[in-house]
Amino acid sequence: MLTLTDxxxxxxxxxxxxTVLDGVSLSLPPGGTVALTGESGSxxxxxxxxxxGLDAPDGGSVEVAGQPMxxxxxxxxxxxxxxxxxxFQQFNLIPSLDVAANMAFQARLAGRFDPAWQxxxxxxxxxxxxxxxxxxxxxxxxxxRVAIGRALAGRPALILADxxxxxxxxxxxxxxxxxxxxxxADTGAALLMVTHSPRLAAMLDRHxxxxxxxxx
Amino acid sequence: MNALLSHWRRHPVQALMLVLGLxxxxxxxxxxxxxxxxxxxxxxRAASTLAQDRLPRLVAPRITLADYVxxxxxxxxxxxxxxxxxxxxxxxxxxxxxxxxEGEGSPDFLTDGVILSSEPxxxxxxxxxxxxxxxxxxxxxxxxxxxxxxxxxxxxxxGAAPPGYSVIRPTGAxxxxxxxxxxxxxxAFGWLAFGVGLFIVHSAVGLAxxxxxxxxxxxxxLGVSARRLAAMLLAExxxFALVAGAAGVGLGWLIAAALLPDVAATLRGxxxxxxxxxxxxxxxxxxxxxxxxxxxxxxxxxxxxxxxWRMPPLAPAQPRAWARESARAMRMQALAGFGLWLAAxxxxxxxxxxxxxxxxxxLLLGGALILPFALAxxxxxxxxxxVAQWFWAxxxxxxxxxxxxxxALLLALAANIGVGTMVGxxxxxxxxxxxxxxxxxxxxxxxxxxxxxxxxxxxxxxxTALPMIQTEDTLDGRPVEVVGMVDAxxxxxxxxxxxxxxxxxxxxxxxxxxxxxxxxxxxxDVTGMGTVAGVYADYGNxxxxxxLSMDRHRAAYPLPILRHALITDLPASAIREAFPTVAVQNxxxxxxxxxxxxxxTFAVTGALNVLTLGVAALAIFASLLTLSALRLPQLAPVWAxxxxxxxxxxxxxxxxxxxxALVWVLALPMGLALAWVLLAVVNVEAFGWRLPMRLFxxxxxxxxxxxLIAAALxxxxxxxxLARVRPAELLKVFAHER
Numbered sequence: 001m002l003t004l005t006d007x008x009x010x011x012x013x014x015x016x017x018x019t020v021l022d023g024v025s026l027s028l029p030p031g032g033t034v035a036l037t038g039e040s041g042s043x044x045x046x047x048x049x050x051x052x053g054l055d056a057p058d059g060g061s062v063e064v065a066g067q068p069m070x071x072x073x074x075x076x077x078x079x080x081x082x083x084x085x086x087x088f089q090q091f092n093l094i095p096s097l098d099v100a101a102n103m104a105f106q107a108r109l110a111g112r113f114d115p116a117w118q119x120x121x122x123x124x125x126x127x128x129x130x131x132x133x134x135x136x137x138x139x140x141x142x143x144x145r146v147a148i149g150r151a152l153a154g155r156p157a158l159i160l161a162d163x164x165x166x167x168x169x170x171x172x173x174x175x176x177x178x179x180x181x182x183x184x185a186d187t188g189a190a191l192l193m194v195t196h197s198p199r200l201a202a203m204l205d206r207h208x209x210x211x212x213x214x215x216x
Numbered sequence: 217m218n219a220l221l222s223h224w225r226r227h228p229v230q231a232l233m234l235v236l237g238l239x240x241x242x243x244x245x246x247x248x249x250x251x252x253x254x255x256x257x258x259x260x261r262a263a264s265t266l267a268q269d270r271l272p273r274l275v276a277p278r279i280t281l282a283d284y285v286x287x288x289x290x291x292x293x294x295x296x297x298x299x300x301x302x303x304x305x306x307x308x309x310x311x312x313x314x315x316x317x318e319g320e321g322s323p324d325f326l327t328d329g330v331i332l333s334s335e336p337x338x339x340x341x342x343x344x345x346x347x348x349x350x351x352x353x354x355x356x357x358x359x360x361x362x363x364x365x366x367x368x369x370x371x372x373x374x375g376a377a378p379p380g381y382s383v384i385r386p387t388g389a390x391x392x393x394x395x396x397x398x399x400x401x402x403x404a405f406g407w408l409a410f411g412v413g414l415f416i417v418h419s420a421v422g423l424a425x426x427x428x429x430x431x432x433x434x435x436x437x438l439g440v441s442a443r444r445l446a447a448m449l450l451a452e453x454x455x456f457a458l459v460a461g462a463a464g465v466g467l468g469w470l471i472a473a474a475l476l477p478d479v480a481a482t483l484r485g486x487x488x489x490x491x492x493x494x495x496x497x498x499x500x501x502x503x504x505x506x507x508x509x510x511x512x513x514x515x516x517x518x519x520x521x522x523x524x525w526r527m528p529p530l531a532p533a534q535p536r537a538w539a540r541e542s543a544r545a546m547r548m549q550a551l552a553g554f555g556l557w558l559a560a561x562x563x564x565x566x567x568x569x570x571x572x573x574x575x576x577x578x579l580l581l582g583g584a585l586i587l588p589f590a591l592a593x594x595x596x597x598x599x600x601x602x603v604a605q606w607f608w609a610x611x612x613x614x615x616x617x618x619x620x621x622x623x624a625l626l627l628a629l630a631a632n633i634g635v636g637t638m639v640g641x642x643x644x645x646x647x648x649x650x651x652x653x654x655x656x657x658x659x660x661x662x663x664x665x666x667x668x669x670x671x672x673x674x675x676x677x678x679x680t681a682l683p684m685i686q687t688e689d690t691l692d693g694r695p696v697e698v699v700g701m702v703d704a705x706x707x708x709x710x711x712x713x714x715x716x717x718x719x720x721x722x723x724x725x726x727x728x729x730x731x732x733x734x735x736x737x738x739x740x741d742v743t744g745m746g747t748v749a750g751v752y753a754d755y756g757n758x759x760x761x762x763x764l765s766m767d768r769h770r771a772a773y774p775l776p777i778l779r780h781a782l783i784t785d786l787p788a789s790a791i792r793e794a795f796p797t798v799a800v801q802n803x804x805x806x807x808x809x810x811x812x813x814x815x816x817t818f819a820v821t822g823a824l825n826v827l828t829l830g831v832a833a834l835a836i837f838a839s840l841l842t843l844s845a846l847r848l849p850q851l852a853p854v855w856a857x858x859x860x861x862x863x864x865x866x867x868x869x870x871x872x873x874x875x876x877a878l879v880w881v882l883a884l885p886m887g888l889a890l891a892w893v894l895l896a897v898v899n900v901e902a903f904g905w906r907l908p909m910r911l912f913x914x915x916x917x918x919x920x921x922x923x924l925i926a927a928a929l930x931x932x933x934x935x936x937x938l939a940r941v942r943p944a945e946l947l948k949v950f951a952h953e954r
Contacts, residue, residue: 011944045947045950045951049943049947049950052856054856054943054946054947055943055944055947056943073860073861073862074860074862077855077858077859077860077863078858080856080857080858081857081858081859082858086856086857088856088950089950090949090950092852092853092856092949092950093853094606094610094850094853094854095613095850096606096609096610096612096613096850097605097606097609101602101605101606101609104602105602105606105854105857106857106858108601108602109602109603109857109858109859110858113602150857162950
């Protein structure tokens with residue numbers, strides 16, 4: 001479902017070029033779940049962003065659902081909206097849209113909106129009563145559930161999650177995590193999740209560890 | 217202080233916006249003040265020099281030196297004046313011993329008989345003097361040498377008028393009142409432009425505050441007191457105010473110098489007031505201009521300084537939307553706006569020019585306050601697909617941050633539509649009225665009765681000559697022009713009667729009167745000169761006017777008839793050739809000259825309109841620049857969901873255009889209401905006549921196009937920045953604490 005081959009990425013800084021990823025290869029089958037761990041600055045988020053097409057690698061290739069990630073901004077944006085669901089630590093909901101519109105946004109953008117599925121998702125996420133509220137009126141846990149709903153609404157082939165419970169307390173984080181894993185399994189999507197927590201990593205099928213830009 | 221100022225070194229465009237906004241606001245304000253001050257100085261100069269223009273005049277068919285001497289010997293307090301056209305100047309010859317004068321010129325020509333002139337003339341007797349434009353002043357002896365011994369008129373210095381003379385009262389008081397209303401109009405424009413400029417300052421200072429919030433917090437945490445921080449911020453603003461204020465006053469002077477010739481033409485054309493076309497740089501402008509710049513800065517930056525003052529040392533570091541206002545606040549603001557509109561509606565019941573301006577202020581300010589609420593309300597009905605739904609919802613969310621700039625645009629557009637409609641209505645009505653009033657082919661004026669009689673003999677049956685005569689008198693205690701009119705088919709057909717009783721012309725012949733609109737009377741009203749049979753349009757005339765039949769006029773005012781309207785096929789040149797001293801004007805030339813005066817009259821308002829629109833565009837630019845720095849966290853999730861940066865930038869551009877278009881749509885009814893108040897309230901109070909309102913949809917479309925161009929220019933830089941933002945910048949939104 002996701003194939004990363006020999007990914008390289010470096011950034012220019014005032015002190016010269018810094019290599020963040022140095023030949024990373026990773027493969028994720030349909031329905032598979034992988035936890036990506038590593039120290040701060042080891043390149044976890046960068047790898048996730050490259051897998052999502054949010055940025056382009058300097059070298060190597062990204063393939064999602066059997067299609068190579070496009071080279072242009074427009075091609076990567078199309079791949080992103082049609083095949084990838086993203087969940088961020090900071091939720092990153094669209095502040096001007098209510099819960100229902102936030103959940104539906106990417107699915108509608110991709111032409112994959114299914115009202116029945118959205119209603120089912122909202123019910124499963126416990127959001128049915130909150131559909132007309134705005135992000136600023138929700139708690140952190142509620143916002144993250146909306147973000148998960150948004151990621152899954154278009155039934156994408158791949159879910160990429162960057163510390164999805166990092167901003168939540170442990171109990172809420174566990175609830176959200178369990179919910180996400182169940183819904184990902186229901187849709188048959190693959191999941192690549194960045195986390196610092198060995199406990200959460202243990203809940204996934206596989207575990208990959210990044211160290212100094214390479215998989216350990 | 218260094219820490220504070222380093223911000224501006226790192227954000228030079230922002231500093232430029234602050235200085236530019238403040239400089240433009242100050243420039244437009246001081247420019248208008250400079251024009252007003254120069255015009256008023258001209259009036260004062262004229263008033264102090266020309267005592268004879270402020271005193272009643274005695275006129276008779278002929279006044280000789282012997283008549284004058286007899287009157288003085290009999291104890292009448294009169295002074296003789298001989299005047300006429302000389303070297304394209306109005307040369308006034310006075311008798312300094314009997315003429316009261318507050319001017320300083322008299323002693324010069326008492327001694328050696330010089331001619332004091334406002335303009336250079338090739339004559340050894342002429343000396344330059346600080347006189348109103350187009351005027352030359354001399355001793356009556358010199359004038360007699362040029363124009364002959366007959367006295368033009370006597371000035372009644374004090375006491376009653378001697379028998380046998382018609383008294384013409386001066387119109388100086390009315391003139392100053394009328395010109396005052398014109399200056400009030402300009403002042404209102406100046407304040408409007410100043411207010412619009414302050415929106416820019418508010419945006420720039422607000423952005424600088426937001427961007428330095430974290431630094432302020434750190435400084436507070438390190439022990440710098442709120443008082444000291446606020447004082448430093450104020451000192452920083454003071455530096456900006458003084459720099460921008462000085463630039464603004466200089467710019468204002470340039471604007472005033474460029475506009476003054478047109479203003480002078482306006483005042484001459486509309487009111488007959490003479491104003492010099494050159495501008496003096498006065499020291500008080502610098503002081504007042506700098507003071508207003510400082511005051512404006514404090515008003516515009518007040519909110520930011522207050523927030524800094526109130527900021528607790530542990531204020532959150534998260535940047536928040538700087539002008540975020542809740543929906544409730546927007547509703548309250550709209551409620552206040554509706555209250556202002558109600559107050560404006562009630563003010564319509566109060567007479568007076570100031571009440572008229574109060575209505576204008578209420579209308580404009582109320583509209584500006586209602587705008588964000590109205591826009592949000594309109595946008596709630598827009599929707600469609602995911603992108604459209606987000607687009608409009610996001611636009612609604614931007615409203616608090618953009619509202620000040622949009623208000624500025626609304627004010628500029630409404631003022632443009634309002635003033636444009638007024639000027640257009642004026643132009644259409646005025647030219648139609650000119651065509652009616654100038655129905656004859658030629659207009660002739662002889663210098664004396666004898667020439668006039670010879671001219672009529674010469675014309676014979678080659679022309680129908682309709683005598684025209686006018687004098688001044690008082691009617692029911694107010695000075696009026698009294699016109700004598702023959703009953704001619706031409707006048708019956710073309711005279712611009714607005715209201716009339718049946719058989720009005722027959723009634724005029726039978727002893728009733730026509731009055732102009734400025735008299736404020738209706739058909740059937742009774743005056744000291746007779747019952748009103750008709751009311752006619754008399755645009756451009758500051759004086760009330762009464763028309764009597766020619767027979768009645770001749771009986772009441774035994775003056776020679778020197779002017780005639782001619783219905784003829786003769787060319788003007790034929791008359792000029794036969795009678796070189798007779799002034800001949802053809803209808804087309806008079807019409808053309810009148811229209812030219814009119815066009816120049818409103819050139820100033822046109823220029824100020826464009827400048828105000830430019831300032832509004834700058835306000836939008838400043839706001840967009842402000843918001844673009846705060847926009848990334850709002851746009852990054854949309855980008856992450858699969859929208860390209862290019863499309864996002866395109867939508868941002870479209871948003872600015874859509875807002876400008878919506879504001880233009882909302883400005884239309886407001887501008888038309890403004891035009892109605894100008895035409896039906898302010899004009900009536902200021903000039904005494906009411907013009908029918910006409911609509912000019914072509915002008916609105918052109919203005920709509922202009923506002924779109926202004927919005928596009930304002931949005932270009934922020935949108936270009938967004939289109940080129942690096943993914944790494946957007947990814948920071950997801951990686952960093954917000």
